[in-house]
Amino acid sequence: MTAVSRPSAPVQPTAGKARRPSRRTLTRGERKNLRTGLLFISPWLVGFVAFTLYPALASLYYSFTNFKILQTPQWIGLNNYANLLKDPLFWKSLGNTLFLTLVGVPLAILVALGIALLLNNKRVRGLGGFRTVFYLPVVIPAVAAGLLWIFLLNPSIGLVNQALSVVGIHGPGWFFDPSWAKPGLVLLMVWSAGDVVIIYLSALQGVNRQLYEAAEVDGAGSWVKLRHVTIPMISPAILFNLIVGGIAAFQAFTQAYVIARGVTAATNDASIGGIQNSMLLYGLNLYNVAFRYFEMGYGSALAWVLLVAILLATLVMLRVSRNRVYYESER
Numbered sequence: 001m002t003a004v005s006r007p008s009a010p011v012q013p014t015a016g017k018a019r020r021p022s023r024r025t026l027t028r029g030e031r032k033n034l035r036t037g038l039l040f041i042s043p044w045l046v047g048f049v050a051f052t053l054y055p056a057l058a059s060l061y062y063s064f065t066n067f068k069i070l071q072t073p074q075w076i077g078l079n080n081y082a083n084l085l086k087d088p089l090f091w092k093s094l095g096n097t098l099f100l101t102l103v104g105v106p107l108a109i110l111v112a113l114g115i116a117l118l119l120n121n122k123r124v125r126g127l128g129g130f131r132t133v134f135y136l137p138v139v140i141p142a143v144a145a146g147l148l149w150i151f152l153l154n155p156s157i158g159l160v161n162q163a164l165s166v167v168g169i170h171g172p173g174w175f176f177d178p179s180w181a182k183p184g185l186v187l188l189m190v191w192s193a194g195d196v197v198i199i200y201l202s203a204l205q206g207v208n209r210q211l212y213e214a215a216e217v218d219g220a221g222s223w224v225k226l227r228h229v230t231i232p233m234i235s236p237a238i239l240f241n242l243i244v245g246g247i248a249a250f251q252a253f254t255q256a257y258v259i260a261r262g263v264t265a266a267t268n269d270a271s272i273g274g275i276q277n278s279m280l281l282y283g284l285n286l287y288n289v290a291f292r293y294f295e296m297g298y299g300s301a302l303a304w305v306l307l308v309a310i311l312l313a314t315l316v317m318l319r320v321s322r323n324r325v326y327y328e329s330e331r
Contacts, residue, residue, distance in 0.1 A: 063081075153174035179278075
């Protein structure tokens with residue numbers, strides 16, 4: 001008898017030696033489309049490399065050098081970063097900026113949320129006019145806004161102190177008093193939060209009305225609905241405003257520069273950031289170092305420390321909000 005041979009079993013790939021998928025070659029039409037797409041975006045690519053990527057990498061290199069504009073950069077390693085720790089103006093500007101970020105940003109967000117909740121009420125007459133009024137500070141140029149608030153918060157003739165005197169309150173010195181200069185900047189930040197109001201209004205109008213109806217059936221009042229329905233549903237907008245507002249506060253410059261220059265000119269003070277450097281924000285200190293004293297190496301180090309600080313603050317906010325922000329798409 002002839003033996004019947006069994007068919008051999010298929011060879012199984014051994015563990016750790018999985019066969020890699022073969023790389024698919026582009027067809028002639030796909031290569032043509034790729035070339036056409038790259039050609040169309042080439043102006044943006046050239047601009048990105050020339051005006052963003054190269055300056056960023058160059059500033060990173062300059063931060064390790066002693067570099068003035070008309071001199072050749074000299075490599076000094078980490079000396080610029082070590083000098084930051086011994087620079088009193090660095091710590092002063094960092095403290096002022098942290099005050100503006102930790103106090104001004106949350107306060108502006110809370111005030112903007114309250115205004116948005118009031119404007120979201122359809123029973124308010126002239127709602128479109130109110131929305132326009134609250135958004136107007138956003139479109140006012142920063143220089144004009146700074147000059148306006150120097151006048152409004154003038155301790156002797158300013159409208160704010162005059163209004164306080166009507167009710168028997170002696171107004172503070174605001175920008176002319178070192179202890180009140182930063183609260184004045186916070187007040188200016190709150191006044192210019194009209195864009196935050198618009199974002200909240202958009203988020204509030206997207207909340208499902210059925211959630212409110214279900215809460216009312218359960219006997220929930222206005223505060224309970226705000227806490228357990230409104231806030232969770234608009235939490236992505238709150239997180240967005242926190243991150244954007246924090247980044248803007250870290251980089252605040254124009255209004256502080258205008259106000260500080262105006263105050264020091266009026267009082268003949270020698271400080272570069274208002275009286276006793278009370279308004280010396282981080283961005284203003286960086287500007288003075290790099291473009292007033294032309295210490296480009298030291299200024300580049302300041303800029304990269306600012307970048308790392310913003311990155312860390314953003315990562316912390318994202319990490320803390322991971323289980324506190326509700327995204328409807330993730331249900």
